[in-house]
Amino acid sequence: MISISLCMIVKNEELVLGRCLDSVKNLMDEIIIVDTGSTDKTKEIASLYTNKIYDFPWINDFAAARNFSFSKATKDYIMWLDADDVLLYEDNKKLQQLKENLDTSVDMVIMRYNMSFDKDDKPTYSFNRERLLKRSCNYTWSGQVHEAIDYFGNIIYSSIGISHKKIKETPIDRNLKIYEYILSQGKKLQPREEFYYGRELMYNNRFDDAIEVLTSFINSSFGFVENKISACKDLAFCYFAQNKNLEGLLSLFRSFQFDEPRAEICCDIGYYFLEKQEYTKAIFWYELALTRTFDEKSSAFQIIDCYNYIPYLQLCVCYDKIGNYQKAFEYNELAGSIKPYDESYLYNKEYFNNFFSTF
Structure with a gap:
């Protein structure tokens, strides 16, 4: 079984740091916290989980801070998280399995980064990030802002999701x-x-x-x-x-x-024509969106709802506007199969129940 160093850079994260570390502490063999100038209880909270806490003067360079945190790691692999990230229960179990079974020839593991969620806490916006990295590869961060690591080596993709759960706004x-x-x-x-x-x-x-x-x-x-x-x-x-x-x-x-067209682009074009009340054109683009495949290995910023829920719901509106009420109803039901408790779907459902009851 591999060993993992968790490396984090933090500043004034007393509201979320404990939540983050509680969600992963059972899987980490080493926790490294690099503080870039906290004035709250961040370092005090960090000390409850690790004695490897380091100060790094903030120099307007996220990559420099992350590289410093990586330099302190001693285990086989390095995992990075932000303080407002969380590993949910099912993802924790998946990471446990990965840790126990990972082939040590793997250099980098790509995981989903889930950035926003619907009312049922299902991800609506996500993308892939380099997340677990073999220390001996000496991966280096670049970019003072929106820092990243170049992909190289033996790379695998995992369905493990890191959930970004903000409490305070940057x-x-x-x-x-x-x-x-x-x-x-x-x-x-x-x-x-x-x-x-x-x-x-x-x-x-x-x-x-x-x-x-x-x-x-x-x-x-x-x-x-x-x-x-x-x-x-x-x-x-x-x-x-x-x-x-x-x-x-x-x-x-x-x-x-x-x-080729992305579902997100198709939905934006569909909305353009919907707003202009050119419903047949809008239908074309929303139906095209439904032919697009969500790519689990893509590094693109993907809006998950653009591949099903949004086109279903908007096609319901468009077909209703042109008088094809049966097809509008069918698309609303498809939307409901994705989000059965969403307010828009439920509103439409009541609308159609009332509409068809008059015939």
């Missing part, structure tokens, strides 16, 4: 300030950094700046394909926010130059 401009600090030092952003910088501008409603940066990234000959596609979706959002709807639609279509 200041929305935190990452943006770091990017602007980097630029103020005269440094040039790498393609991946340019993509994320554009997203941070978008999150801060600086749409003109975001459009400029995202367009530059899309036009460049460098960058990961999935980031190019996401950038097209983000660029469309910026245009829609400015009521430049045609430019937004064209941005969505531009994603097709990089690969």
Whole structure:
């Protein structure tokens, strides 16, 4: 059985650190906490779980802090978590099995990172992340913000999910300030950094700046394909926010130059035509979304509901609008098969019960 070092970087995480560590402590052979300047009880809480607590002065560089935490690891494999992450019961059991049975020829294990959830606590937005790493491979983090590790070696994909469960909100401009600090030092952003910088501008409603940066990234000959596609979706959002709807639609279509249509893009185009009350066109795009396959091994940002629930629900609306009530009812029932307690499905169900009872 392999041994695992858990490596974390933290700052003012007294509200969530204990929850995180309680969810994984039974599986970790070593817990390393690197504190970047807490002023609350974070280090006191950490001391209940480990004596390997280190200070690392914050230098506007997440990768540097994570690399420092990795340098303290001594076990076969390294796992990283953020303080507001949780390993749920079933995922804990899966990780236990993985730990007991992992072939030591494996260098990297990719796991799902579940970032948002519906009312039934089912993931609605997730992507893959490098999560368990063989220490002897000397993997290194890069990127001062949205840091990542390059994939290499013998890699496997696992269905284990890490659940990101925020309690407090991070200041929305935190990452943006770091990017602007980097630029103020005269440094040039790498393609991946340019993509994320554009997203941070978008999150801060600086749409003109975001459009400029995202367009530059899309036009460049460098960058990961999935980031190019996401950038097209983000660029469309910026245009829609400015009521430049045609430019937004064209941005969505531009994603097709990089690969076949993604369900998320299809749903956005469908919504564009739904809002314009062009229901037949909307139906085409929502039905196309249903032909897309959710890729468990993709590194893309995937909105799980775009592969079933959202198209089902919106097709119900579209078919109702064009008078095909039976098909509208059938699509609503399909939506209910995914989320039987969702308010929209239940509202539609009552609507159809009342509608058909009049005949």
